[in-house]
Amino acid sequence: MQTDLRRARPLAAVSTALAFRGVTKRFRNGRVALREATWSVEAGSRTCLLGPNGAGKSTSIRILEGALRPTAGSAAGRAVFRADFPDHA
Numbered sequence: 001m002q003t004d005l006r007r008a009r010p011l012a013a014v015s016t017a018l019a020f021r022g023v024t025k026r027f028r029n030g031r032v033a034l035r036e037a038t039w040s041v042e043a044g045s046r047t048c049l050l051g052p053n054g055a056g057k058s059t060s061i062r063i064l065e066g067a068l069r070p071t072a073g074s075a076a077g078r079a080v081f082r083a084d085f086p087d088h089a
Contacts, residue, residue, distance in 0.1 A: 015043035018064060022073035025059050033059040036073070043078070 018041040025034040034056040049057040062068040064077045
C-alpha cells in the first residue's frame with residue numbers, strides 16, 4: 001500500500017510525540033545497536049516496535065527514557081509508556 005503524498009499533511013502541521021533523527025548507539029565493546037535510525041510517532045497515536053532479537057528495540061526505548069545517550073543523532077519524546085493495556089472487545 002502506498003501513501004498518496006498529495007494528501008499528506010505538511011511536517012509543520014504534525015505534532016510529534018517521539019522522534020529519532022539519525023540516532024546511532026555504539027557500545028564500548030564496539031557493538032552497534034542502532035545505526036542512523038530516523039523515525040517519528042505522531043502525537044495521540046499508538047505504536048509498537050517490532051523486530052528480531054538484536055534489532056535495537058530495547059536500546060531505542062532506553063534512549064527515549066533517558067537511561068542511555070545516543071552516540072550520534074538526537075532523540076526526543078513526550079510519551080507515556082504503559083505496561084498494563086486494557087482488553088479490547
